[in-house]
Amino acid sequence: MKVNVNIDPNIKEDEIIISIKEMNTKVEKILSIITEEGANGVIPLQREERVYLVNPQEISHVFSEDNKCFAFRDKEKYRYKDTLKQFEERFRHNFMRISKYCVANISWMEYFEATFGGSLVVVFKNGEKEIVSRKYAKELKKALLKE
Template sequence: MKINIDIDDSHEETRITIQAKEWTQELQELVNMINKKKQQRLPGVNQEQTVLLEPKEIDYIYAEKRKIYAVSKSSHIEVKMKLYEVEEFLISYDFMRFSKSVIGNIHRIEKFEASFNGNLCVYFQSGSKEYITRKYVNAIKEKLIQGGQ
């Protein structure tokens, strides 16, 4: 992908042009990020109180028994959104799908190791660990190699 930025006083408004051979998922994600107003924090519920979670402090989000939870260093907090909604909300913070029921923050990964069945076991800075299923391993490895860009 090639990016050109032209900063000039003569431009009256910001304009974005994307030129591509075909429509891809990557282009869709770019358009979603550009169009979306970035909300700063993710609302969650802890002991009947609403708390605001900083995305950069969340290790991963997972679904269990029809509920969604955000895991950080110190807590598991319920999020009153559907997993796909959380994924869309957090895509601009470099969260990626790890499995059918888990979305992870790639910036919080400390190390990872390959499992015998083709999955990856990732360890987060907080000490938590989670597994990436084979379906998502290549995309995660590619993103990690690029340094999260």
Template sequence: MKVKIKIIPEKIEESVLFLAHRVTPFIQNLIQLIENNPSSYLFISKAGEQRERKLDYSSILYLEYLERKIFVYANDDVYEIPGPLYKLEHAMPKYFVRISKSAIVNVYMIREFETSLNGNITAQLTNNEKLIVSRRYVKELKEHLQRLE
């Protein structure tokens, strides 16, 4: 069996492709190992619920800290995690960046930017929601986006 690795820019989502004559137990084990990688998801509960579910980082639009809770806005719903934002910030993949004291955004979910006269930037997400990037975090966001190119 040959193994090939192609290094891609960070802005492209990583993927694995198996070219095989049939699905063997070895390939099934590899698939399970890849899909259950703990660095690609969070265990999280919906706002107001007690049970937790697995949520892929790639489906998260942004995180917001309100009332001593982190609210996670995903494609399908809103989830909550107790605790401060900074603890989760360092555990997130590289494509998440802080845009204000109370928000972290998935840069792949940003559709466009709009600059205001006071120096703030508004980020419009793929779901048409708008988030304000405070002046303090504009430089960090620009540097982060350049590193991902």
């Protein structure tokens, strides 16, 4: 992959041009970073009557429960206004789908446990646990081991 950067102090507005042969995961990650909503990249999370502006790196995982979306920041559970799918698309360079109902921050994963039923459980640095579905376990392993 070739990368060209042209710095010109005379231009009025920054412009990014990407020329590709075909779409791939690298380009998708680059696009998600470039097009990330909001200049500051913070996520509004609600808890009680307050709205907190949180950096994505502070969130261990986001999950869907009773048709509502929630995020864990440290050991606290917050309400996220959008859908899980929207969150995943917006922050796919930091988060990875681990089940139909959960996307997880890879940097918050501490270790994995196998259960008696053969399921895989991820344990986050904040002590929270989530089941990794078989459908996503292979992709997770590939991403973590860079295979």
